[in-house]
Amino acid sequence: MVNAGVARYRDLNGRHLAVLGQAQVDAETIDLQAETTQSRVRVAVAARTRVLRDGAVVEADRQLIQQPGFVAQELTIGLEQRRPVTVEKIVALYTSRDRAISECRDDARLAATGAADFAGLLARHEGAWRSSWNRFDVQLDSANEWTETVLHLHIFHLLQTVSPHTVHLDVGVPARGWNGEAYRGHIFWDELFIFPFFNFGRPKLAGTLLEYRHARIATARLEDKSYAVAVHTRRIVDPARWAGPIEEAAGRIAARHGLEVVPGKMVWELRLAVHSDKGDAVGRVVADSGARSVVVAGDDLGDLAAFTTASRLAGEGLRVAVRSAEVPPELLAEADLIVEGPAGLQEFLGRLLA
Secondary structure, eight states: OBOOSSGGGTTSOOBOEEEEEEEEOSSSEEEEEEEETTTOOEEEEEEEEEEEETTEEEOOEEEEEEETTEEEEEEEOOOBTTBOEEEEEEEEEEETTOSSOSOHHHHHHHHHHTOOOHHHHHHHHHHHHHHHHHHHOOOOSSSOHHHHHHHHHHHHHHHHHSOGGGTTSOOOBOOSSOOTTTTTTOOBOOTTTHHHHHHHHOHHHHHHHHHHHHHTTTSOEEEEOSSEEEEEOTTSSSHHHHHHHHHHHHHHHHHHHTEEEEEETTEEEEEEOOOOOHHHHHHHHHHHHTOSEEEEEEOSGGGHHHHHHHHHOSSEEEEEEEEOTTOOHHHHHHOSEEEEHHHHHHHHHHHHHO
16 A cells, blocks of 8 residues: 655655455455554454345345455446445454454454444444534634634544544544645644643543653653744654654755754754854853953853854853763864863862852
């Protein structure tokens, strides 16, 4: 299975499933089982196809068609003028993450072969949506029906992607619908709109979203710095692995919005291209204060500019590098003095002030 519907995403790896098996279950039912290539989650789909005339099931000539990763039935049906024929297809989908099952392929087969007809399933479906809509519907005291329609559309999308069926699963808020590569696997976290909506209407769902978020705190972190956004990777298990992809993504975003990327120690900052750095800040502080000597301490690439300014001062400038496992070698090479970690810097400043 390959997602290749959008041209600009065709260069991405669209192969996410490896087929494990496919077969004809009985005369009416076929199935296929696959496994996701990264997370190794098994997904099974079973499909039952019936032909009905005047509400009763009728026989049809069936031919099984199989290719690698593909299974289907070709049906041949005799038609008569003014006698409609209905083809009813019922599909069951299970994954290895579902609870209270034996094995996802076996349970998909059982569900498809034993499922009610379309009318019975539709009645249950409508009842479930009616229950959700009675809880979450919002009506506006406005003559603008279009505004209310748009609001209902967004409510529908939220209820479609976050439902009671996912309470026991470790899942966040995915993009709506089957979207191929467009969202690149992103999970959405919106404390302004999505979370309060479910917190009011179904607190248990809101709680599972909060648990999902809390479980992923020790990953890449976005920092809102008012005039800039920073991506931190200090808490990632393998930061070196993600450095390249994050830097590439930051570069694309910066180019799209006219920003610049300022790399640091396990951080990438996106900001307006103001052509100012820590060296300019040190220069302004010295000029405004009239200081005749200055001590600049740093542990990041962004501190190199401050070191350069300190070395050019007419008075005395001392450049102190704070050693750690993450400090860039370029900073150590430019330093007049190297101290061991924050504790070493604290000890040095204490002696300086004594």
